[in-house]
Amino acid sequence: MTCGCNLPKRLEAALDCEVDLDLIRGVLQHHHDQAGSLITVLQETQAVYGYLPMRALLLIAQEMKLKPSKVYGAATFYTQFRLKPVGKHLILLCQGTACHVNGADRIATALCEELKIDIGETTADGFFTLNTAACLGCCSLAPVMMIDGQAYGPLTADKARAVIKRIYSSERAVDGEGETA
Ligand code: FES
Incomplete structure (x- = not known):
């Protein structure tokens, strides 16, 4: 697709997914002539979709008369914003100093192995997104991770794996396919 916005090629691929842009018309109508409201618009857009779809960023740029690069720059600068959909359960693995010196790297390795993804990715079944x-x-509680707002720690690699397995078991129990550990 050619949008005329001089997007880098790697970003144009992200335009392929379908997004109902009508869902943010109200947000844009409310803020369209307020360039200083960009962060608010991005926050409200993320509240609608759960992340910031590329098509929505382009529409925001168009409606707020901003360069797409400025909108994209803000969306990537602030850690509160996500450019990809997240899984049902969001894992935040702490990388702060206390957690780092207490072995956060080992927990990261265990989680990546258990989930078969890298940091920043979502599992194929859509259950987990792993972020730092x-x-x-x-x-x-260092080293600690937070899943859906609940803190788990102090963790070892085995404890981190056990938490993931327990949540998977709960999911299967809900589906009637298994039982809780
Ligand atoms: S460094 Fe404070 S919670 Fe990890």
Whole structure:
């Protein structure tokens, strides 16, 4: 697709997914002439879709009369924004100093192996997205991860794997395919 916005080639591929842009018409109508509201618009757009679809970023640029590069730059600069859909369960693995010195790297390796993804990716079944975060505010539990807002720690590699397995078991139990550990 050619959008006339001089997007890098690697980003044009992201335009392939279908997104209902009508869902953010109200947000844009409310803020369209307020260039200073870009972050608010991005926050409200993410609240609608759960992430920031590339098509939505282009529409925001068009409606707010901003360069697409400025909108994309803001969306990638702030850690609160996501450019990809997230899984049903969002894992935030702390990379703060206390967690780092207490072995956060080992937890990252265990989680990547257990989930068969890299940091920043979502499992093929859509259950988990694995991301990192700065200090989660519960350093006494270091090393710690947060899943759907609940903190788990202090972790070992085995404990981290066990948490993932437990959540998977719960999912299967809900589907009637298995039982909880
Ligand atoms: S450094 Fe990990 S919770 Fe503070």
